[in-house]
Amino acid sequence: MTGSRRTPWPSAWARWGWVWLAALAAGAAWAVDDRPVDTADTPETELRTKAAYLYKFGAFVDWPAKAFPSADAPVVIALFEADALADELSLVVGGRRLQGRPVAVRKLHAGDPMAGVHVLFVGRGADPQDALSLVRGQPVLTVADTALPSTVRSMIRFQMIDGRLRFDVSLKAAEQASLGISARLLAVAHHVDTGTAP
Amino acid sequence: MNPPVQRTVSRKLVSVALLTTLVVLVLSIAALCAHTLRTDYRRLTADMRVQSELMGHMTAPALAFHDRALARNNLNLLRLRPEVLAATLYDSHGNVFATYTAPEQPAKAPVEVEQDGVHVEGGELVVFSRIVQDKDVLGTLHLRVDHGLYDRLAGLIAIGLLVTAIAMVVAYLLSTRLHQAVTAPILSIAEIARDVVERRDYSRRASKASDDEIGLLADSFNDMLSEIQKRTEALERSNQEIAREVGERSLAQQEVMRLNAELEQRVRERTLQLEAINEQLLQAKAVADKANQAKSEFLSSMSHELRTPLNAILGFTQLLDSDAVPIPTAKRHEYLNHILKAGKHLLVLINEVLDLAKVESGTLSLSLETVSLSEVFRECREMIEPTTTQRRVRMTFAPASGLHVVADRTRLKQVLLNLLSNAVKYNREGGAVAVEGRRSASGRVRVTVQDTGKGLDARQRALLFQPFNRLGQEAGPEEGTGIGLVVTKRLVELMDGEIGLTSTVDVGSVFWFELASGDGVSPDGAPADGDTRRDPSPLPPAEGRRTVLYVEDNPANLRLVEEIVALRTDLRLISAAEGGLGVTMAQAHRPDVILMDLNLPGMGGVEALERLCDDPRTRDIPVIALTASAMPRDVDAGLAMGFFRYLTKPLDVAVFLAALDDALAESVLRAR
Numbered sequence: 001m002t003g004s005r006r007t008p009w010p011s012a013w014a015r016w017g018w019v020w021l022a023a024l025a026a027g028a029a030w031a032v033d034d035r036p037v038d039t040a041d042t043p044e045t046e047l048r049t050k051a052a053y054l055y056k057f058g059a060f061v062d063w064p065a066k067a068f069p070s071a072d073a074p075v076v077i078a079l080f081e082a083d084a085l086a087d088e089l090s091l092v093v094g095g096r097r098l099q100g101r102p103v104a105v106r107k108l109h110a111g112d113p114m115a116g117v118h119v120l121f122v123g124r125g126a127d128p129q130d131a132l133s134l135v136r137g138q139p140v141l142t143v144a145d146t147a148l149p150s151t152v153r154s155m156i157r158f159q160m161i162d163g164r165l166r167f168d169v170s171l172k173a174a175e176q177a178s179l180g181i182s183a184r185l186l187a188v189a190h191h192v193d194t195g196t197a198p
Numbered sequence: 199m200n201p202p203v204q205r206t207v208s209r210k211l212v213s214v215a216l217l218t219t220l221v222v223l224v225l226s227i228a229a230l231c232a233h234t235l236r237t238d239y240r241r242l243t244a245d246m247r248v249q250s251e252l253m254g255h256m257t258a259p260a261l262a263f264h265d266r267a268l269a270r271n272n273l274n275l276l277r278l279r280p281e282v283l284a285a286t287l288y289d290s291h292g293n294v295f296a297t298y299t300a301p302e303q304p305a306k307a308p309v310e311v312e313q314d315g316v317h318v319e320g321g322e323l324v325v326f327s328r329i330v331q332d333k334d335v336l337g338t339l340h341l342r343v344d345h346g347l348y349d350r351l352a353g354l355i356a357i358g359l360l361v362t363a364i365a366m367v368v369a370y371l372l373s374t375r376l377h378q379a380v381t382a383p384i385l386s387i388a389e390i391a392r393d394v395v396e397r398r399d400y401s402r403r404a405s406k407a408s409d410d411e412i413g414l415l416a417d418s419f420n421d422m423l424s425e426i427q428k429r430t431e432a433l434e435r436s437n438q439e440i441a442r443e444v445g446e447r448s449l450a451q452q453e454v455m456r457l458n459a460e461l462e463q464r465v466r467e468r469t470l471q472l473e474a475i476n477e478q479l480l481q482a483k484a485v486a487d488k489a490n491q492a493k494s495e496f497l498s499s500m501s502h503e504l505r506t507p508l509n510a511i512l513g514f515t516q517l518l519d520s521d522a523v524p525i526p527t528a529k530r531h532e533y534l535n536h537i538l539k540a541g542k543h544l545l546v547l548i549n550e551v552l553d554l555a556k557v558e559s560g561t562l563s564l565s566l567e568t569v570s571l572s573e574v575f576r577e578c579r580e581m582i583e584p585t586t587t588q589r590r591v592r593m594t595f596a597p598a599s600g601l602h603v604v605a606d607r608t609r610l611k612q613v614l615l616n617l618l619s620n621a622v623k624y625n626r627e628g629g630a631v632a633v634e635g636r637r638s639a640s641g642r643v644r645v646t647v648q649d650t651g652k653g654l655d656a657r658q659r660a661l662l663f664q665p666f667n668r669l670g671q672e673a674g675p676e677e678g679t680g681i682g683l684v685v686t687k688r689l690v691e692l693m694d695g696e697i698g699l700t701s702t703v704d705v706g707s708v709f710w711f712e713l714a715s716g717d718g719v720s721p722d723g724a725p726a727d728g729d730t731r732r733d734p735s736p737l738p739p740a741e742g743r744r745t746v747l748y749v750e751d752n753p754a755n756l757r758l759v760e761e762i763v764a765l766r767t768d769l770r771l772i773s774a775a776e777g778g779l780g781v782t783m784a785q786a787h788r789p790d791v792i793l794m795d796l797n798l799p800g801m802g803g804v805e806a807l808e809r810l811c812d813d814p815r816t817r818d819i820p821v822i823a824l825t826a827s828a829m830p831r832d833v834d835a836g837l838a839m840g841f842f843r844y845l846t847k848p849l850d851v852a853v854f855l856a857a858l859d860d861a862l863a864e865s866v867l868r869a870r
Contacts, residue, residue, distance in 0.1 A: 049264075056262045059331050098332055167263075188259040188268060 049165045050145075050158065051088035054079075054121055057141060057156060058098040062180035063118060067139040074104040075118050080131045082123030082145065083107050114140070124148060139178050143167075155179070159190050166190035207384070208377050215373035216366055223365055227358030234354060235347055242281075242323060242345050243316045249279065250327035254339045257287055257296070258329050261336040266296055273298035276341075283322060286340040295337055311338045321348055383412040387419050400427035504547065507540030545848055550681045553612075556830060557688040563830050564606040564692055568716035571601040571635045571643065574610055582618045591625050593618075598635035602716030603643045609689045610713075614645065616686045617709050621649035629706075638712055642695075646710040653703040662699065663687045744862055747789040748773045749780030749806065750824070751799055755847070759793065759824075762851055769858075777801025781809045784816045791861040792816075794841070796825040804839060811840055818868040820861040824849070 058075050075098040079086040086107045093103040106117065110127065114120065114134040119141045122131050132142055132154060144154035146165075155173040159166045170193040174181045186192050253272065260269035269287050276282045276298050284306060285298040292311045299305050312326045323343040329336040387404045394402055400423055404416040514533040518525065525533070556562040575595050586593045603610065614633075621631045629650035638644040654662065663683055690697040690711045701707035746769055750756045756773055763771040772787060774780035777798040784792055792810070796803035803823065810816040820842035825832070827846070836844040842864060843857040 053263060059262070060259065096332070096334065100332075164264075182259075184256070184259040188263040188265050 046160075046165055047085060047088050048092075050085055051092045053158070053165065053167065054085070054089055054119060054143060055092050055096065055098070055103065057143065057185070058103070058119060060182035060185035061119075061141050061174075062182075064139050064178050067118060068101070069116075072101060074102040075099065076104045076106055076116055077119040077121070078106040078108045078114070078117040079121045080108040080112075080123055081110070081125045082121055085121065085123065114138075119143065121145065122148065122152065122154060135177075137177065141177075141179055142173070155181070156189075161190055168193065207381050208374070211377040211380060212370060212373045215369050215377075219365055219369040220362065223358070223362045227354070227361070231351060231354045231358070235351060238347060238350055239345065242343070246316060246323060246325045246341060246343050247327070249276075249282070250325050250339050250341055253285070253341075254327050254329035254337075257339065258331050258336050261287070261289055261295060261329060262331065269296035270298070272296075277301070281344045281346065282341055283344050284342040288338040288340065290335050290337055292338070306342070309340065311340070318345065318347075321345070380412065383407050383416065387416060391419070394423065394426075398430075400430055500547075500551070504544065507543045507547075510540040511537050511544075541848075545850075548848075550685060553685045554681050554688075557685055557692070561830055562689075562692065563834075564609060566604050566606055566693065568602050569605050569607045569610055571598040571603055571645070574607070574614060575633065575635070578611055578614045578618060581615060582622065585619065585622050586631070589622055589625065590628055591622050592628075592630045593622075594630065594632050596632070596634040596636075600717075601635050601637070601643050603713040604716045605693045605695075605713050606689075609693065613686045613689050613711065614647075616682045617647040617711075620682065621647050621651070621707075621709070624651045625649050626651060637715065640712075641715060642712045643715045644710055644712045646708055648706060648708045650706040653705050653707055654699070654701040655703055659699065659701060663697075743768055743770045744791070744865075745769075745787055745789040746771050746791045746793060746858070747780065747784055747787065748793040748824075749775075749777060749798065749803070750793070750795045751775050752795070755795070755824075758849070762849075762854065766855075775799075777803065777806040781806050781813075781816075784810055784819065785813060788815060789819060790865040791858060792819055792821045793824050794821050796823060796827060796836070804836075807840060818865075820864045820868070822857055822861055 054077055058077070063075075077089060077093070079089065086105055090105045093105060096103055108114070108117075108120075108131070110130065114131070117135065117140050120131060120135055121143045122145060124145050124147050129152065132152065135142065141156065142154040144152050144157040146158040146160050148154075148157070150157075153170070153173060155170050155177065157168045157170075159168055167189055168191040169181060169186055169189040171181060171186075172193065253276070256275075257269050257272045259265070260272060273285045273287060273296050276285050277300065280300065282298075283300050283303050286294055286308055287296040288308075288311050289295040294308045297305075297308075314326055314328055316323060316325050318324070321344060323341075323345040325339075325341040325343060327339045327341070329339060383404075390402050390404050394400060403420045403423065406413045406416045406420075514537045518530060518533050518537075553562070575598055579593070579595055582593070618631065618633070625631065631650075632648040633645070634648075635643060635645045687697050690713070693713055695711055695713040697709070697711040699707055699709045746763060748756060748759055748771055750759070750773060756775075760771055760773075763769050772783060772789065774783045778801045780792070780794070780798075781801070783789075794803045794806060798806070801809075803825070807821055810819065810821060821840070822843040822845060823836045823841040824845050824847065825836075833844045833846075842861050845854060845857055
């Protein structure tokens with residue numbers, strides 16, 4: 001009678017039912033108002049947001065088929081020198097899937113092999129060039145943390161804009177890595193580098 | 199009565215047409231509205247689903263990366279869809295992430311996030327669409343869309359009303375025009391039906407204008423009219439038949455009544471006739487009774503009349519026969535005269551009675567011939583004259599030369615003599631009798647006998663011609679039988695004549711009778727012969743004595759004939775007392791004439807005659823019958839048997855002698 005009703009002329013009884021439901025919802029919203037305000041991110045919030053973004057990037061990226069050893073191979077998100085974020089990410093991806101595949105989080109440190117990585121996050125404390133150079137030419141979405149020098153040529157780079165976490169996208173880098181980045185992601189990006197790759 | 203029906207029918211037809219049109223239109227418009235609204239709703243729903251899906255897809259990154267400005271920009275794209283009143287984007291926690299409100303639309307409070315779906319709330323279409331990416335619910339898009347269905351519906355209804363109004367007007371105009379096509383034939387049929395009822399003209403027919411139900415109605419109506427016409431005609435025929443039968447029956451009834459009337463009339467007439475006949479019978483019976491009484495009186499009178507002369511005869515005879523007293527010759531002659539007179543009276547009496555008997559029994563035979571009246575007058579005058587002289591009555595006979603009547607001569611004389619004797623007998627002393635014959639006006643011959651007697655009154659005249667009445671003369675001095683006039687009347691009637699009288703008391707009576715005239719019938723010849731024959735014939739010359747045989751058993755009769763024959767010197771009489779002896783004597787003596795009594799002991803006279811005729815010796819002898827059988831039948835029979843003469847007793851001497859002379863002459867002729 002409520003959601004599935006398709007009659008063009010609902011009866012007065014149904015309208016009154018909707019009024020009743022609307023009143024109920026308004027009351028509930030008032031009781032548990034935990035809506036996040038659009039305020040500047042705190043460090044914990046920033047960490048959590050980064051983890052969420054890292055996970056969500058995967059939804060807008062097309063990996064070539066050869067990037068996965070099998071059809072149900074997990075999407076491996078590797079975090080280089082960012083264990084705290086890795087832990088956070090592990091919480092985020094728990095039970096979730098990307099493009100039909102399970103998500104795996106891998107902590108990386110200097111000297112660790114980069115094979116089998118689909119998303120590589122380079123934290124602040126590491127030498128980004130090493131890590132990036134390792135995956136150059138491979139279909140790996142590289143994400144650079146904020147505060148990294150712009151010389152670190154990653155495909156996506158977090159930026160703190162007005163206290164909020166944003167990111168830039170370098171299409172040229174993605175093309176070089178044979179990765180397709182969805183235009184919808186580009187619409188969200190703070191800045192898109194379309195060709196002038198360094 | 200019909201205009202309201204017409205109006206009603208027309209109104210009904212128009213109403214039906216309009217109602218039908220209205221129903222069709224309403225149903226059609228309702229169906230159209232429903233279909234249109236449903237289609238619009240589906241299309242709008244599908245459109246909104248796609249819209250929300252697209253919008254959700256578009257805003258998914260904004261949600262994913264928490265970009266409110268982007269989400270707001272995305273939602274602002276909905277301004278291109280003016281029907282979208284408001285859009286609200288909720289994040290995965292159900293918090294409002296971004297909102298959009300169409301221009302000039304009041305902002306509304308956010309609502310609780312619901313399941314995916316589309317439904318209608320009032321004039322708005324409410325769409326909830328979750329934004330899902332990799333099975334993660336990123337958020338929910340809530341759209342409020344002005345579905346416009348009510349406006350649409352109002353528009354449709356307005357169009358429907360307009361169309362309905364136009365259609366109704368058109369339908370009304372059309373049906374008012376077209377109903378005449380339906381009602382006109384019906385009205386025509388109704389008109390014809392009313393005509394048929396009013397004028398009783400069953401020959402009218404409704405015209406069949408079409409092949410539809412009206413045409414069928416017209417056909418059925420015409421069939422019904424034909425049937426009614428047939429039945430009406432049959433009924434009228436039957437009525438006429440019945441009327442005709444009624445007429446015939448009434449005619450027959452009138453006929454029956456007429457016949458009844460005739461029958462009643464006939465019965466009445468017959469009853470009257472019967473009454474008349476009864477009356478006549480009563481009269482006849484009275485007459486018969488009177489006649490019977492008269493006859494009884496007559497018989498006693500007759501007895502008296504017969505005894506009177508017999509008394510004289512017997513008395514004087516006894517006196518003559520008495521030897522005790524000598525009777526002088528004069529006295530003897532006087533006695534004999536009395537005896538003769540009495541005997542003659544007896545003879546007259548008996549003859550008259552015989553005549554009456556013959557007349558009454560109808561056996562009197564008449565030989566009608568033309569008779570000369572003058573001769574009859576002369577003969578009667580000769581016969582009656584002695585009496586008139588005796589009575590000193592003067593008698594005059596008017597000349598009747600040239601008059602002839604058709605009559606029996608003897609009976610005519612008897613009639614005239616009777617009338618004359620009456621006229622003389624009942625006349626007064628020194629009276630007169632006048633006899634006259636003349637032609638009557640009717641061409642017949644009337645003979646009148648007028649006397650100068652006492653005359654007869656009416657009562658006597660009425661009784662005059664009835665038998666056995668002597669009209670008061672019973673005790674009179676004149677002898678009479680009371681039969682003479684009766685016989686006379688009958689004789690005249692037998693000769694086709696009439697008889698009657700006129701009488702005046704103390705003056706006299708006139709008796710008359712009429713007979714058919716004999717003039718021109720035949721010349722008067724026969725009477726002359728009769729006269730000649732009745733003249734006394736001279737005696738034939740005697741050649742010795744002739745023999746006469748008399749066969750008779752009665753001695754007195756034999757004695758009488760002996761005395762008569764003794765008067766004739768030329769005759770000799772022989773006798774036989776019995777038939778057989780008579781025949782024998784005839785054969786022996788061969789007499790010249792035989793006198794034969796018929797009633798004989800032994801052989802009768804007739805048988806004896808046959809014997810005589812069979813014998814050649816006696817065959818030519820004339821035989822004269824002498825008998826007391828005086829009936830005319832006996833006379834004819836006797837003559838037919840061969841008797842020469844038939845004489846009846848008592849004998850008239852003159853007649854007897856004449857017959858005897860004739861027989862003698864005949865005997866001479868036969869002998870030759």
